[in-house]
Amino acid sequence: MKLTRRGYGVLGVVVLAEALAITYGARALNAIAAPAVVVLLASAVQLWRTSAPTGERDRVPASFPGDTREVTVDVDGGGVAEIDETVPEGLDAEGASAEASLPTTFAYSLTCVERGRHKLGPLTVRVRDMLGLVERTTQAGSTTRVLVYPPVYQVAGRQAILQHVLDRSEVERQEFDSIREYAPGDPLRDVHWKSTAKSPDEIYVTEFADNRVEDDDITIAAVGDAGSIDEMAAAAASVAVMALDAGLAVELRLPDAHVRLGRGDHHRQRLLATLAETDTDFTSPFQTYTLDDDVLADADVVVRSDSDGVTLAFGTDERDFEAVTASRENPLSARGVGS
Known part of the structure; x- marks a missing residue:
């Protein structure tokens, strides 16, 4: 408990009254100081009796x-x-x-x-x-x-990644999934000409759902420099969400965490929560955040980040994450996943 500025003003009045009392007698003290002291004491008692918030x-x-x-x-x-x-x-x-x-x-x-x-x-x-x-x-x-959570971006070239990861000649093209902007590496046969014609400044391609991935799984490993962990987490989250949306079970390997295979909304939240907290306690941007070589070799997709950017490695293919990012708009925010 302490005096406010207004309280110090009242206290100043009391001090002044004391000085006047010395000069002109106790009557000045009673007329000025006594009411001020009573007010201060009453305020202190009132506050003391008030319950703590x-x-x-x-x-x-x-x-x-x-x-x-x-x-x-x-x-x-x-x-x-x-x-x-x-x-x-x-x-x-x-x-x-x-x-x-x-x-x-x-x-x-x-x-x-x-x-x-x-x-x-x-x-x-x-x-x-x-x-x-x-x-x-x-x-x-x-x-x-x-x-x-880390940001999640829309990943282009899902078909190419699944072909490498699942060792397929091609992804089944039976069920329409969505339309998105063209990204380098997309086959021209997937161009959606009707949508492209309506927007001369953009090219749109068709995404097909792969009905054969229900029993398939993917392991994602993520490593990087301490100064680029945020970018690594965003890339790993984007790939994991892409794989879950494609129907795959996803396993995540990080130097400080391991999320076992799973699928569905609850598993997606677990993956995102793990990537939200990995690793936020580095004391130096020059520290390295890595995994054993055998873990990296067993992973289907390896996410690597450093000061030059983020790369995705799957099979013998390696691409800049920026190049396979179809959109910076978070598809999960639009679906209310973070709610």
Whole structure:
């Protein structure tokens, strides 16, 4: 508990009254200082009797960089309070402060910026008495973990990658899947001429669903330099999501984690959560994040990152990840997967 600026002003009045009392007698002290002292004591007692504030906020669902969530905060207690949310690096907040009489509820917008598991909170609550003379600062509410997945991009050339990984001459072309922008390496026979004709500045190709991959699986291994781990995680996540969407079971091998074979929405969230936290604690950008040679040799797709960029190696083929990125738009955000 401490005095506010207004409280220090009242205290100054008391000191001035003491000085006047020395000069002009005790009557000046009684007329000026006594009421001020009573007010200060009453304010301190009122604040002392006010229960400590407590806070509770909504759970923040896992998100992707760039996603914005609205967070609602409930603060119980008494008095007039200034409330500030503790927002770590990697997250941005707008409107995360409020001034109101307790109890109160307020909401703010939280934007995810960087991959990782971030700690949001606790709340800093400065409670004042009704006259604003005395205040008490406390930490209210627990912390909330906010998981931010790596970005996921649309990967072009899925057919070529599956041919190498699954050792096939070609992917079955029986069921239409989607239309996307052309990327280097796409066969010209897959150009969707009707869509291309409507947009002279872009070429579109057809993706076909492969109905034979239900019993197939793929192992993805990811390595890189500490300074490029974010790019490595994004590439590995993009390839894993592509494979899951194609119906494959996916295994992920990382130097600090191993996600066993699985498929479906729950497995996708496990993969993304693992890549969100790998490895965010490097102390130097010159450290190397690697796997044993035999693990890399057994992997179907190897993701490598360094200061020059990210590459994908499958079979005898190696490509820049940038070259096989069909779009930087996250297909999972549109489907609400991070919710």
